[in-house]
Structures are given as C-alpha cells and as structure tokens.
Amino acid sequence: MITVTGATGHLGRLVVEELLRGGVPADQIVAAVRSPHKAADLAERGVQVREADYTKPETLATAFAGTDKLLLVSSSEIGQRAAQHRNVVDAAVQAGVSLIAYTSVLSAQTSGLALAAEHKATEDILRACGLASVLLRNGWYLENYTENLAPAFQHGAILGAAGEGRISGATRADFAAAAAAVLTGGEHAGAVYELGGDQPFTVAELAAEVAAQSGKPVVYVDLPVEEYTKALVGAGLPEAFAGLLADSDLGIGRGELFTDSGDLGRLIGRPTTTLAEAVATALKA
Template identity: 45%
Template sequence: MTIVVTGTTGALGRHIIDHLLNRGVSPAAIVGVGRNRDRLAELAKSGVRTASVDYSDPGTLDAAFAGADTLMLVSGNEVGRRVEQHTNVIEAAKKAGISRIVYTSAPQADTSALILAPDHKVTEQLIRDSGIRFTILRNGWYTENYAATIEQARATGVYLASSGDGRIASASRTDYAEAAAVVLTTDGHDGRVYELSGDAAWDGTEMAAALSTVTGRDVVFSSVSPDEHRTALLAAGVDEGTTGFLVALDQNTRDGLLGSTTGELSRLIGRPTTPLLEGLTAATALNA
C-alpha cells in the first residue's frame, strides 16, 4: 500500500506523516507532497518519498499520485480557491486509480453556517461523486490557531474577542493527525464521517486563565461587540478581509458552531485529547 499525504509542508500534513511512521508504516510506502521545496527536502531525510505539487497544476498531481493506493487529502488553505484545487486533486486521484480518499473537512460541513463550511461541503460531495471509497474527517478547531493570541496576551494582558459566552472544543493538531493515521492504517472506516473535536469546550474566560498561566502575567477576557471587535482589529492594522473573517468566526463561536464535544476524536486515538493549557504551552515552545 502506498499512501500519498498532501500538505506535508504544513503543520497538519507533517504531523500525519510522523504518526504514520510511529504506527509502523514504512517510509517507502509514504509519499509526502507539498509546495515548499526546502521542507520537502527536510522530510525526505526520514526516508519518505516526496514530490513538489501545486493543486492548481494537474500535471504535478498526476506524477505524484502515480501508483498510489490511498490519498490523504489535507484541505488547501487558499480560501476562495479550494473548490477548484480540490477538484483537480480528486480528478487526478481518479486518473491515477487511487482507491481510497481520506479528507480533512470542517464540523458539520454539509449543514453548518460556519464560515469555513461551504468549500468543504462541495469537496465532500465531489469525493462522494468520484466513486472512490472515502472517509471524511470533520476536524474541529486547532488550539495552535491561538499562537498569535498568546503573544498578544503577553504584550497587552488582554484576550479580546466578540465570541460572547460561546465555547470552542479545540484540540491540538497532533490529536487530529493521529486520528488520520489511525483511519489510514486500520479497517472499518469506509463511508464514515467523523465529527472530531476536543473533549472539553472552553469559553473566553477559561482561555484568559490559560493564557495567564502560559504568559506568566494576568490576562483578562475583554468581551466586546462585533462592531467593537472590528474597530479594534482594524486599528491594530489587520486588513479588511481578515478582520471580516475573524469577526464572523467569533459570531459562529457565539452561535455554538465550534463547541460540540462528540468524543469521536478521543475514541479514535484511544486517549484523551490534549487539554487547552497543554496545547497552548506546546504552541509557545514551538514558536520560541
């Protein structure tokens, strides 16, 4: 069996390969693909085969997928281009004769109002329509998404958000990556859709408490309105597009779209998910 893992020059894809290796998959049976040639060269030192690909260039995908059995499709990060790029990837998988796709999606992608959901909903349907066996991993929020928040809190003593009393059931990327590796290396997952999230959901006050511990200073939660949040972000130099996204995401959080604790992630990996404080501490060490 040969497993192609996309996005391996990013954090999640690289974690997936590490967990595959830890589970005894031969490096020769893994093809790590991505765009950053320096990171691919570093990955190749582990014995994993690598290939430089561009989701927008089907020719690079054809070469990378040749002879593979399974595709681990880590969703692209170019919002607005995902559907086009994922279509190219799925078509290349069909052309190469790949018999199984595992895809990282978003929570309740087919029904949710989550700002990130629409591209994932379309991609899930493309995979279903391809006729290829599939497993959908609807990954919840990553604790590492708050790496920049740690530094802001360290500098200001404030965790500012317009999420109200909404909760987020985050987990660390390594948790989600381990779940992917389990699905890739064990049976019984064909046609399954897993709603993955952390075991515990936290709110703004609990995040501020965790940030206080991580930064070594008192951090308070400043709960603001969406308009106040937008004004603060723009004043801090955040561009209009990113500001709109962050405010909308906090609205999604306020509406409870990221707070579900299904227990499916911990069941897949056979252990509790990484707690918020531990995940933030690891993120701090990684960025030190």
C-alpha cells in the same frame, strides 16, 4: 502507498511523522508538496517526495501514481479551495486511488460559518466522484490561540466576539493522529467523523488559564463583531481575513465549533490534549 498532500504544512507534516512513528515504511509514504525542496529532510529519511500543486493538475496525476490511500489536507487559499480540491479529486480518480480522507470542518453540511462553504462544496465533490471517502471534520486548533499570546500579554486582554460559546479545541498533533489512524487501520470508508477535544472551553476560560499559568493579568474582552473586525484590521490583518475570523467567533457563539461526539479520542486511542496542557507548552516555547 499512502500519500499526504500539503506535507510540509503544519498539519500534513505531523501526519507524515505519525505514519512513520506508527511503523509505516518510509518508502510507502508519499509527501506530496508544492515545493519539494522544503521536504528535503523527509526525503533524507526515505519518504517519497513528489511535487503536487493544487493549481497545476498535471503535477497531481504524477504525484498520486501508485497511491492506495490519499489524505487531502485542505488548501489554505480561502476562496480558491473548492476549485483546487476538485483538481485533487479528479487526479485521484485518474490515478485509481481507493480511498480519500479529507480534512473538513465541524458540521460542514449545516454549519453557518463562512469558512464552511468551501468545505461543504468539497464534501459534495467527494460524494459525487465515485471513490470511497472519509470526512475528517476538524474542530478549532488550540494553536489558533496559543501560538501568539504576545498581544494578550501586551494588552492584558484577549479580544473576540464569541460570547460564552464553547470550543471543542484540540492540537494539530491530535488531529494528525486521527488522520494517521484512518489511513492505517480499520474500515473507515464512508465514515464522517466530527473531531474535537474532550474538554470544551470558552474564550474567557482560555484567558483565565493563560493568566493563571503565566502569572500575568489577562482577561477576555467580548466585542460586537464590527468592533472585533476593526481591531483585527488594526492589528495588521487583511480586511477579508479579519472578517472571516470575526465571523468564526460569531459561529463559536452559536455553538458551531463545539462537538461532544468523542470521535477524536476514540480514533487516537487516548484523551485529547487539554487547554491547560496546550497553554503550558506555549508558555515554555
């Protein structure tokens, strides 16, 4: 039995789809979700849907019953992740899970990104729990940029504080395919995968690609981090989240969202999705 947590989220749902596409019987997949009604379509296809709330340990032990391999998709609740993930790991130990794969972040143990701290803490929890684990250190999603291009067209600019830092971006589908590959094949226990796209790019190159494909003027405007944070708050983001995004841009400038490991392409057995392909898909949406 393979259990995927957060299975109604962007990444988790794609992992379930990859497992089904890869031939895993639906009744051997558990979609562990906070709100089971949101996974009704998966249940109709034969996937086992079980309630699993990271903040309610009593739901986790039941959700993980009979699980051989577990994918822990990191919580979206920044500031609460480590405690929530500890609940998941404790429940996995209780349920006798044989392997946990965790969606971490590039170079989590050494990264200076503010968002890396909770991933590092979770990796430490996994190492101490006694179960075999696989670390899927995901890079930046291309969708972080392509899902909301409207402001770029409105203002003719993409703002940031990343300088000339290169980003090894890939699509959520690429990262989902890697997770599914780890859950279904080969010997991955103890592995640490640094996952990123084959063709890194700068935010200036992103802006140029958007401009070229759309035929609209879009340029990258690099700002001091304080100004970028203010711009994000002005656009309606909560101050704490704006600060985290701005800090991530500084990390990009330091090279912390770049990898040339090639791990992602090897795991999925194909080239990763390019920036140009992702932009083209976004513009068609």
